[in-house]
Amino acid sequence: MSFRTNRLACLTTHALDSDRTTQINCGGQKLKVTGILQASVLTLIFFAAFSVLTASAVSEEGSSPPSIQQAKTPPEREAFRQELLRELEEYAKTHSTWNVPRTDGQFLRILVESCKIKRALEIGSSNGYSTIWIGMGLERSGGKLITLEIDHGRAEMCKENVKKAGLEKVITGMEGDALKVIPTLKGPFDFVFIDAWKPDYKKHLDTVMPRMPVGVVIAAHNAIRMASSMRDYLDAVKTDPRFDTVFLSTTMRDGFAITYKKAEQSSPGRQR
Numbered sequence: 001m002s003f004r005t006n007r008l009a010c011l012t013t014h015a016l017d018s019d020r021t022t023q024i025n026c027g028g029q030k031l032k033v034t035g036i037l038q039a040s041v042l043t044l045i046f047f048a049a050f051s052v053l054t055a056s057a058v059s060e061e062g063s064s065p066p067s068i069q070q071a072k073t074p075p076e077r078e079a080f081r082q083e084l085l086r087e088l089e090e091y092a093k094t095h096s097t098w099n100v101p102r103t104d105g106q107f108l109r110i111l112v113e114s115c116k117i118k119r120a121l122e123i124g125s126s127n128g129y130s131t132i133w134i135g136m137g138l139e140r141s142g143g144k145l146i147t148l149e150i151d152h153g154r155a156e157m158c159k160e161n162v163k164k165a166g167l168e169k170v171i172t173g174m175e176g177d178a179l180k181v182i183p184t185l186k187g188p189f190d191f192v193f194i195d196a197w198k199p200d201y202k203k204h205l206d207t208v209m210p211r212m213p214v215g216v217v218i219a220a221h222n223a224i225r226m227a228s229s230m231r232d233y234l235d236a237v238k239t240d241p242r243f244d245t246v247f248l249s250t251t252m253r254d255g256f257a258i259t260y261k262k263a264e265q266s267s268p269g270r271q272r
């Protein structure tokens with residue numbers, strides 16, 4: 001693009017330096033332009049050509065718009081959010097944000113969108129990386145997310161990133177200890193993502209239980225690599241007859257315990 005633009009600039013400068021009359025072929029008519037008029041016409045041609053070339057270069061490269069407000073179409077919004085997620089991945093390389101791997105984020109998005117989740121809860125937002133993935137799925141399913149973070153700095157970053165992603169109508173970020181905040185929430189939730197301190201997972205399960213109807217899906221992160229730190233949680237979701245639980249990995253290194261609540265009562269008669 002810069003090569004073509006430079007050539008145009010050279011041609012324009014060359015023409016402006018010349019005292020000679022210039023002929024312009026306009027729809028078969030030959031127009032003669034001289035002096036000031038020649039300078040104005042050539043300058044206009046240069047700026048028009050520059051605008052067209054700039055616009056075509058942006059669309060050829062598929063660049064994201066500078067802000068979510070300037071993204072007018074769904075593909076532009078997607079491009080902007082992917083750029084933001086890439087920035088957060090770079091940030092995580094030098095900061096302790098403990099974000100899920102990209103493929104786990106993609107999986108969370110697919111899960112909430114395909115299950116048509118309406119009311120989701122995330123325990124452990126950090127700076128909002130997984131939050132944004134879940135929020136993108138919920139935007140398509142017409143759902144809402146409440147995300148909880150105990151650390152003030154990370155809760156603030158989460159709110160900021162949610163705003164940057166243009167998902168503030170879908171996601172509500174709340175600062176506080178989930179074990180204290182959840183009893184104040186209305187519920188019910190049809191999707192719960194647990195990604196907080198591992199030994200607390202069972203306490204989180206017990207706290208959310210009154211707000212989890214039959215049909216809820218619970219995704220517990222790090223359930224393979226850090227299984228020993230959440231043994232009581234895994235024992236509960238594997239042995240309680242109200243639940244079906246499977247382990248799932250998108251990375252082959254770690255993954256989720258995915259739990260489905262299939263019955264309200266712990267009656268063995270309802271067990272599949």
Ligand SMILES: C[S@@+](CC[C@H](N)C(=O)[O-])C[C@H]1O[C@@H](n2cnc3c(N)ncnc32)[C@H](O)[C@@H]1O
Nearest residue numbers: 098099100124126129130149150177178196197
């Ligand atoms: C593994 S990080 C979450 C990463 C995030 N889900 C992501 O993928 O972007 C765990 C977060 O849980 C938060 N946390 C731990 N215990 C918590 C609690 N009881 N209530 C709320 N947040 C908690 C921590 O401060 C930390 O930021």
